[in-house]
Structure formats: structure tokens, C-alpha cells
Amino acid sequence: MDAAARDAQGGLEWRVTVPEGATVKVEHEHGAVARAWAWLLACMVMVRSTVAGFAKRVWKIAVDDPRKAVHGLKVGLALALVSVVFYTRPLYDGVGGAAAIWAIMTVVVVFEYTVGGSVYKCFNRAVATASAGVLALGVHWVASKTGELEPVILSGSLFLLAAAATFSRFIPTVKARFDYGVTIFILTYSLVAVSGYRVDELAALAQQRLSTIAIGIFICLAVCVLICPVWAGQELHLLTTRNMEKLAAAVEGCVEDYFAEEPARPAQVKSDGYKCVLNSKASEDAQANLARWEPAHGQFGFRHPYSHYAKIGAAMRGCAYCVEALNSCVGAEVQAPEHVKRLLCDVCTRVGTQCARVLREASSSVATMVSSKTLDFAVADMNTAVHELQGEMRTLPSMLTVKLAETTSLMDTMPLFTVASLLVEISARIDGVIDAADALATLANFKQVDNDDDDKKRETEMKVHPLNESDTDDEASPENQITKV
Template sequence: MEMAATAKNGGAPEWRVTVPEGASVTVEHERCRAARAWAWLVSCVVALGAKVSGFGKRLWKIGADDPRRAVHGLKVGLALSLVSLFYYMRPLYDGVGGTAMWAIMTVVVVFEYTVGGCVYKGFNRAAATVSAGAIALGVHWIAVHAGDELEPFIRSGSVFLLASIATFSRFIPTVKARFDYGVTIFILTYSLVAVSGYRVEALLAMAQRRVCTIAIGIFMCLAVCVLVCPVWAGQELHRLTARNMDKLAGAVEACVEDYFADKPADDGKQQPDSGKAEGYKCVLNSKASEDSQANLARWEPAHGRFGFRHPYAQYKNVGAAMRHCAYCVEALSGCARSEIQAPGHVKRRLAGGCASVAARCALVLREASRSVATMTTSQALDFALADMNAAVQDLQSDLRALPSKLAEEESPAAVLDAVQLFTVTSLLIEVSTRIDGVVDAVDALASLAGFRSADVDVDDEASETETKVKHPVSDPDSDEPQRNTLSRFNRPDLDRN
């Protein structure tokens, strides 16, 4: 680097710095670039760590909410490990030939979360594979005996015809609901066997080995799914129905409490029990889950209280009745959160009657939920329904008399201020009417499923207890004489104490 001083026009000298070529970037600048690069790298690592930590927390929450999901993952791993032995062990591999990989593929595509889903896919895959293989072998025999010139046309024509018919059948509602997966496997299997038969010799032997390996995969799936912590679709549907009734009951109470609570008319904040008031959304959003579980439950064998022909379709009717009620609860919730509210002194005129009806509606739904959950029938549901209807009649009487009272005691304009109150009360009465439909659907389910009577069980237990008291059974190994267990309550000395 050189420094020189020159004078310009006799003035003061100018200082110039001559920088060598290629040294335009100083050492300090290089250090700054390196520092920025390290800072960027550290920030990327920190951001990646935060994302991984958040993802781990979400995974943990999913597993903690329902540990059966983690168990399902272990079950799939167990089934794959067991069926892989047919590929790793030479004696088993020689028994099934080179098609052992089909057993592993079958486990991957067949294993489902519920027993019903596993049985559904296993049956569809087995039936589709056998039927498609049989038809393909028949077409193969016809094509071989038709000659070399016609063989490609027969194979291609059969694939076109059967694939078109099978695909069209998937639009049939019954086929779509129960055999959609089987139709897909039928098309795939037939196409593979029919096309490969043109080049592959010993097609029958290949088809037999493939059917055997698929059967092994299906058997392994069913064994692990049923024997290791089974999850039954019928029980899931049963619990979902009872749980939705409880949530709907809580929503009815919360919406009425929210409407008649003392709060500013322009308060846009959610109330503390807004989550409970939105319980009706679970009912409205559960249709797809109910339909899927009901269809899968039909494939399950008898287990526990769920017999061979358990009326799973009736659960969909119960769910439909609950959704019919939930629509009114949704409208009721909209009125409760509306910015335009009736005056507080007008609300208080029907607050007691509406709260009484809401409490009794919730009681009816909870009694119906208990009936479904315990698979019993009880007179408590009939009593609760009678109390609800009586409360509704009282509320209707108060509603009819309210306009004249407002006009007499306040002013005719007060009747207009109470329009929203009339709407809320009418919706609540409609909710009670639709709850009657829910109870009817539950009664039909109890009749079809053969729910036992809880009242009879209580009477039987009481009579059995009374019999044991009158005729106690003594311990044969005890030397103590028999005594009446109720005699202590008849002793005068204990009564005096």
C-alpha cells in the first residue's frame, strides 16, 4: 500500500491511498461475514429445535389423549415382524415360495385401528382375490385354447369389460358402503393375473402361492388385532352415542344460562362456559364417524353385550335424532350470543321457567345417555320425561300471558323489546319436543338390543338381600353360632343409645 501527497492548482496537498489489486475486502469485513453466517446457522438450529420440540409435544398429546393409538402402532409393528419370518426363515420361505412379500403387503394394507375395520378389509381382500383369480384362470384357459391370434384380444377385452362393470358397481350405495375396498382389489388382482398370464408359465401355481401368502397376511392381521388390546368399532360407536348425549345436555343448560346471565349487551367476549355451550358441535360433526363405525361394526363377531345381530344401524337413528335437536340448540346459542338482547327486567320474567325447562331437558338427555351407556332401561327416564313435559306446559302458559302483562304493567312498546325472549323461549320448547324424538330412538334401540331393566335388577338384589338376611349362610369352619344380622337393629339397648 502506498501513500502519496500531491498539490492541485497550488492548493493544499491531497492524500491518496493506493490499494493493491485484489485486496478490496478487508479482514474485518471477512470477520463480519463469518459472524453473520454463524449467527444465521445458530438461529436455524434454534428454530429447528423449537419445531422439533413442538412436534414432539403434539405427538405426546395425541398419545396421552388416547393411549390406544400408540398401542395400535405397536400392534402393526408386531404383525409385520411376525409375518416377515416367512421371508427370513428358509423353511417358511421355501413353503410359500418367492411370493412371501405379498403377505407383508397384505398386513400393511389390511391392518386397521378397529377389529371391524380389519375384518372388513380382510374379508374384502380375500373374497376379491379368490374371485378375481378364479375368473382370471377361466379367461386364461379360454384365451389359450382360442389360439395365439385371439389370445391378446380376449385378455384385453375381458380386462376392459370386468374393470368397467366393477368400477360402475362402486356407485351402488350398498356396494360403496360394504364392498368398495373389495371391488378395488378385484380390479387390481384380475388385471395382474390376466395380463401376466400372457407371459408367465405355470400361472395356476403362481396364483395358488399368492393366495396362500395373502391368506397368511390376513390371518396374522386378525390374530394380532383381536388378541392384542382389541378396539371394537361397536363399542366405540356405543360410547360416542352416550358421550354426545351428555355434551348435548350440557349445551342446552349452558346456552340458557348464558342468555339469562347478567352481562353487558355489547360484550363480545366468550363466556367462561363457552366450551360447554358448544357441545352441540360435536353432535353435528359426528355423522361421518357414526356412519363409518356402524358399517364397520357389522363385520365384527359377537363380543361382550354386543351380540351377533346387534342393531348398530339404530345408533345412526339415535344420532340423527340428536342432530335434529342440536340444530335448535345451535340457534339457541346464536340468540344467547347476539349483540341485540332483550332488556334484563323483561328476561327475568321467564328466566325461572326457562331455567327449569333447560334443567329438565338436560336431565332427560343424561338419563337417556345413562341408559345407553349401561345398556339398561329404567323408569327414571320416564319420570324425567314427564317432569320435562310438565315444565314445558308451565312455560307455555307463562309465555302466553307475558304479552298482556307487559302491555298492562309497562307499555305496549315493551312487547317489542321482548321479541327475542319469545324466540328463545320458543326454541327451548322446540328443543324439548325434539328431545322426545331422541328418547323414542333410545327406546327403539333398547327394544332391539334387548337392554335389561335396571328396576328389575334392583328388585332382584333387594329380594336376594332380604333372603340372605332371613336365611343367613354360616361359615362351616366357624364355631360361632348363627345370628340374625338385623337383630342388632331390634335390640332395645342399641335403640336407647
């Protein structure tokens, strides 16, 4: 642009054309406001979506297990009841006035989801508080008689008892059953030991705190046991039976996926049940420990063998490791040819089905606490199918030589041999699960159903029991065999 043109434009070097009735300044301000408003709307939408997502998750938790919502209401009710101590003047004065706060603190720290957890904490808190208080009073009385050596005796006793109590937490038995009590013992003794009250005032304070803690424990246990109780023993029992069902589905699902004509999908919900079994050890140990503290309830009598559920869980985990290896064969890169798989497809499928049947029979027996009348026959069917599979594995090389020698080598059958060997190992480990379940049935005195009809049914099953390769799982079941007869 030359100088003449610039002079004609009033000294401007460039020009912007805008719509009629608008200016550059007004348009710029409008854009900033619009961007700010859009940002504010985006923040509101994000907050709304976050709150809605959180509300959906909370609602799902409450719907999946309404007992969790009930537990929150129970804690609120217990705190409301214990607050009556503050609002009622005779009770407030009777427990020492401000010391009534210990009742509220007791409810807050000892109220657990299960009855066993609450009883465990209540017992440990009561015993630890009483023992530490009595011991501290005795040490204070002895120290007060020594004159100037009182601080030395108090500090020395605190050092020795705290060190010994802390070390005791490394002992497995103490750690499992009295860990919370040891913590309360150290806390109570430390508070009393370092206090500067005289012996008589200290005794009155200890009596007030014990009474308020007793009130909190009583209200906590009353609400926990009488209103929709959640028993740790029952939770452990249900967890064991559910894991058996999931393990049975996993065995059956892995075999079906491996021999399926279409390629197996990367993740199968049915065949992933073994993961729950592998990850349940911590829950089983915790629930078994808490169940020991519970009183007799329902089908669970006094001294019910809760510790034996851990043995069943260990046996199931040993089986689940083999199922995990079997599941890895489904998605392995090296696979046996389809025509080779078909040679053992029927017998492997029968073994998987019988293994799942045995686990389901055991789960039903444990769930109902009734000795199964068909479990022995299911185990016999499984062992028969396993023997057939082992026989097919022995004859497989000769079958390849006669039928498929031109197109298949022995190396192509190795993945199939691996799957068949894992099924044999799984059946052997299922026997271990059944042995553990039988031991639980003996210790827990499962009901024995004696019926003449059941004896006749058992004799009929024994006559038609042997399986052949043409039988399907439904045809081989005792119920259908009886129908045939």
C-alpha cells in the same frame, strides 16, 4: 472543504475515526462473521423449537389415547411375525419363494385401527382375490382353446369385467360394504389377465399368492383381535353417549349464558358441545359400517343393531341445529331488556335444566345398556316445565301491559319470545332422541331391572312429582323428593 485541507489530508475527501488498535477492514469482516453466526444460531433455535413443538404434539396424541401408540406396536409385531416366512427356509420354499412378499403386503394394507376395519379388509381381500383368480383361470383356459382369438377374448373380458366392477362401486350398498373388495378384484383380474404365463404355471402362481395372502390375513387378525383390540362397535357406542352428554351441556350452557347478568363471552366451551354432534355424522356412518363386520364381543351380541345408532345421531343433530340457533341468540346484537328477561328467566332455566337432565338420563341408559327407571319421570318433568313456559308466554303480553307498559313495548319482548320458542322446539326434538333411544333399547335387549324397592320409589315419586315455580332443579329431582318424604 477547500483544496488546501484536502492536500493536507493526503488527497482524502473524508475520514472515519475508529477505536485505537482497530481498522476499518477488520471491523467489516467481524460484522459479516457475526451476522452469519447469528443467522446460524437463529436457524438452530428455530429447528429446535419446531422439533420440540412436534414432539409435544406427538406426546399429547399418545397420552390422550394410548391405544394409538399400541396400534403402531401391533402393526410392527404383525410385520415381524410375517417376516419369519422369509427367514425360515422350509416356509419360504413352501409358499413359492419370492411370492412370500405378498404376505407382508397383505399385512400392510389390511391392518386397520379397529377390529371391524381389519375384518372388513381381510374378508374383501380374500374373497376378491380368490374370485378374481378363479375367474381369470377359467377365462385363460377358454381363451387358450380358441387359438388366435386368445388376445381378443382376454382383452374383451378384461374390458367388460373392469367396467362392470367399476360401475358397481356407485351402488350405495356395494360402496359401503365391498368397495375395497371391488378394487382388489379389478387389480387381481387385470394382473392375471395380462400375464403371459401358461395355464398350469398361472395356476401354480395363483395358489402361491393365495397361500401367502392367507398367512398375512391370519397373522393380521390374530394380532388385531388378541392384543388390545379396539372395537368399532364400542367406539360407536361411546361416541353416541358422549354426544348426548355434550348436547345436554350445550342446552344448559346456552340458557345460562343468555340469562346471565354479565354479558356472555364470545366462546363458551360448555355451550359449544353441539358442534361435536353436528360434525359426527361421518364418524358414526364409518364406525357403524365397520361394526357390522365384528364378531360378538362383550355386551355387543351377534347382529347388534349398529345401524340404529345412526337414527339416534340424526335425532341429536336435529336437536343440535336448534341449540345452534339458541346459541346465536346469546351473542345477538338485539337483546331483550334485562327486566323483561327476568320475567321468563326462572321457567326458561327450569326447561333448560330438565332438557339436559333427560339427555343425561338417556346417555346413562345407553352407556350401561340398562333401561332407565327414571327416564320416564325426567321426560314428564321436562314436559311439565315446557307447559309452564308456554303458559308464561301466553300471559307475558298482559303482564307487560299491567306492570311495564310505560317503559317496555311488545317489540322489546320478541328476542325473549324467540329464545322461549327455541326451548320449546328443543324439548320436542329431545322427545325424538328419546324415542330413538327407546327403540335401540328394544332392539338391543337392554337389561330390565325389576325390584320391589324400585316400584315403591316410583310410586313415591309419582305422589310428590308435580313442580311449582318455587322449586329448583335439585328440589324437583326424584332423589331429593324421596328424601323429603
